[in-house]
Amino acid sequence: MTATTHFIRCSLVIIGAIIAAIAIEWFLLPNSIIDGGIIGISLILNTLTQINFGLLVFLLNLPFLYVGYKHLGGQFFLFSLIGIVALAATEAVLHHWHLAPLTSTPLLATIFGGLLLGLGVGLVIRNGGALDGTEILSLLITKKLPFTVGECVLVFNIFVFAWAAFVLGIENAMYSILTYYVAAKAIDAVVEGLDSTKAVMIVSKKYEQLTKAITDDLGKGVTRLKGQGGYDGEEKDVLYVVVRRMEIMRLKKTIYTYDKNAFFTIINAHESRGSTFTRKEEH
Incomplete structure (x- = not known):
């Protein structure tokens, strides 16, 4: 210091x-x-x-x-x-x-x-x-x-x-x-901080379109994870993105635009740091 x-x-x-x-x-x-x-x-x-x-x-x-x-x-x-x-x-x-x-x-x-x-x-x-x-x-x-x-x-x-x-x-x-x-x-x-962030996990078959839309429209980095359904064993792609609280509605609109059947969860993120949170960058 x-x-x-x-x-x-x-x-x-x-x-x-x-x-x-x-x-x-x-x-x-x-x-x-x-x-x-x-x-x-x-x-x-x-x-x-x-x-x-x-x-x-x-x-x-x-x-x-x-x-x-x-x-x-x-x-x-x-x-x-x-x-x-x-x-x-x-x-x-x-x-x-x-x-x-x-x-x-x-x-x-x-x-x-x-x-x-x-x-x-x-x-x-x-x-x-x-x-x-x-x-x-x-x-x-x-x-x-x-x-x-x-x-x-x-x-x-x-x-x-x-x-x-x-x-x-x-x-x-x-x-x-x-x-x-x-x-x-x-x-x-x-x-x-007052401007709290949210971590969002999205499960969708249209992950490629969603990844591009989130990156281009919101300017947020997206991480693609590999998952597997617990019931049917089917492989799934899970998108992980961190957005600010005020951007949640824009993200929801983007998700529904490309996949009305997408499953997503929104989690409170106490702190977010790193270049992928602040500038356009796709993983």
């Missing part, structure tokens, strides 16, 4: 942490709404003890940062540490100013607070860091037990939101669950 790239990533991590702090201080905390994970636990403890939220996030994340350093490397540790320190410092400054919350309507705080929090956390994750140690813990658990990272985080957050129901009340706990959902979707959008 060059010095310029390193500086840009550090800057984006800091910006992400600042955005997350704004979401927490101006939307969530004033309305007694929390998020999941370490941030959620810190918000609950802040309500119970009045200990500074930023300090709680920093202290509770320290053990996870150490584990991350051991298992994910020094670069992850550095970016995470920068993000967590920036989050704690920004939250302390915002709290010191005692500015009025931007809204006192719980639903608005939930939606916009969740969106901002997801945007901030997503920027940090996209640039190689983390603001919450639960994902690190989950990575270690999945090596020992037959669970996914998402399942481990979900189980952990069930206990967090159950605790929130006792401390903040049932209604605030429900708003908190909604905040967690909104933030998670926003994180996915930032990390994976």
Whole structure:
């Protein structure tokens, strides 16, 4: 990593942490709404003890940062540490100013607070860091037990939101669950990109015409795979193509134009890279 790239990533991590702090201080905390994970636990403890939220996030994340350093490397540790320190410092400054919350309507705080929090956390994750140690813990658990990272985080957050129901009340706990959902979707959008891609597999006897049409009309590379019917044992040609979400309807129209009986499946592709995705090139 060059010095310029390193500086840009550090800057984006800091910006992400600042955005997350704004979401927490101006939307969530004033309305007694929390998020999941370490941030959620810190918000609950802040309500119970009045200990500074930023300090709680920093202290509770320290053990996870150490584990991350051991298992994910020094670069992850550095970016995470920068993000967590920036989050704690920004939250302390915002709290010191005692500015009025931007809204006192719980639903608005939930939606916009969740969106901002997801945007901030997503920027940090996209640039190689983390603001919450639960994902690190989950990575270690999945090596020992037959669970996914998402399942481990979900189980952990069930206990967090159950605790929130006792401390903040049932209604605030429900708003908190909604905040967690909104933030998670926003994180996915930032990390994976808004312009998501789709992988399409097409089974058709008119594969040659379809290959030419997809390449010429959509400008997409097409990979032809060899398949075999499970019932009749007949050999089949399977076309594999990756398109952007906005191009799905054009692809469907192209398929139906050449073969109304074609079978195809559309699968979410989290990331697509390579020359065949961006320029005309037939395999």
